[in-house]
Amino acid sequence: MNWIKIFAHDVRCGLLRPRYILILIIFLIPCVACYSTVKSMDCSHTWIDYMIYSFQGLKPINVANASLEFHLPINWLLIMTCCMFLNLDYMLSDMTNFGQQVIIRCKNRTDWFLSKCMWNLCSTLMYFCCGWLTMVLFALITGGRITMENAPQISGYVFSSIIENITDSTFNITSTQVLIYCMILPMLSTSALNLLQMTLCLYVKPILSFITIMCILVISLFWHSPLALGNGAMLLRSALFFSGGIKPVSIAIAALSSIVICVFGGTLKFKKANILSMEE
Secondary structure (H helix, E strand, O other), X not given: OOHHHHHHHHHHHHHOOHHHHHHHHHHHHHHHHHHHHXXXXXXXXXXXXXXXXXXXXXXXXXXXXXXXXXXXOHHHXXXXXXXXXXXXXXXXXXXXXXXXXXXXXXXXXXXXXXXXXXXXXXXXXXXXXXXXXXXXXXXXXXXXXXXXXXXXXXXXXHHHOOOOOOOHHHHOOOHHHHHHHHHHHHHHHXXXXXXXXXXXXXXXXXXHHHHHHHHHHHHHHHOOOOOOHHHHHOHHHEOOOOOOOEOHHHHHHHHHHHHHHHHHHHHHHHHHOOHXXXXX
8 A cells, every 4th residue: 555545545534524614613703703893893804804813812921910911812722722622633543443454554654654744734724724714704794805915904903902002004914924924824833733742642642742732832822932833823923013023934944843853753653653552
């Protein structure tokens, strides 16, 4: 059995699962919250406004004043946590079922794990694509425009209560900035976290792996650094909003480095792993 057939099995069994319907519900929650603001302002809006609202995250906070500045970014946490939850169990559940036969037939553990890595990345891509589609459909239903630019007045209203002393021009986001900051960087950072979670499942129990990723997300709220991978999925931590923000190159390097380390580390671990003990 070659690698293509192994990956086809993962696409069929790992991506075509009913649980992915949950994505629509998760992304509808921030859309509805954002629309209440849009409706109160009585102005035109685009689907990008929903995306900006969903991934705004939390501004950098001073630990000394954390009790005064901190507020939990519920929408952001819901979106990130849901993505991790959906991908948590597939690798190990497949290993206890048809996956064992695949390993035996292909006679190559490296190919099997690399297929799981590719599935993991594709799963994250599908998660975001479904989320974007949800926002597009919601915008159409609520009379919004389908364009790659935001409505500056809506973004200004949303962020004015969060960021002080910020110029109005910052809220006029171009299509290139939308592509980089709102689409590529959040998806890349989430891909790194998802792959890290799957790789950790080779070392510890899945629940501990999930808790570890949740800890990284919480740490990201307090630590303003590209090394805290959650920062890449928060617009308020990026250079798009203020001069001290994290640059996209730094975010991309941190995420890609994490992905490469997870692929190599997971491959080496899985080649020597006792599969029977991992089933328990």
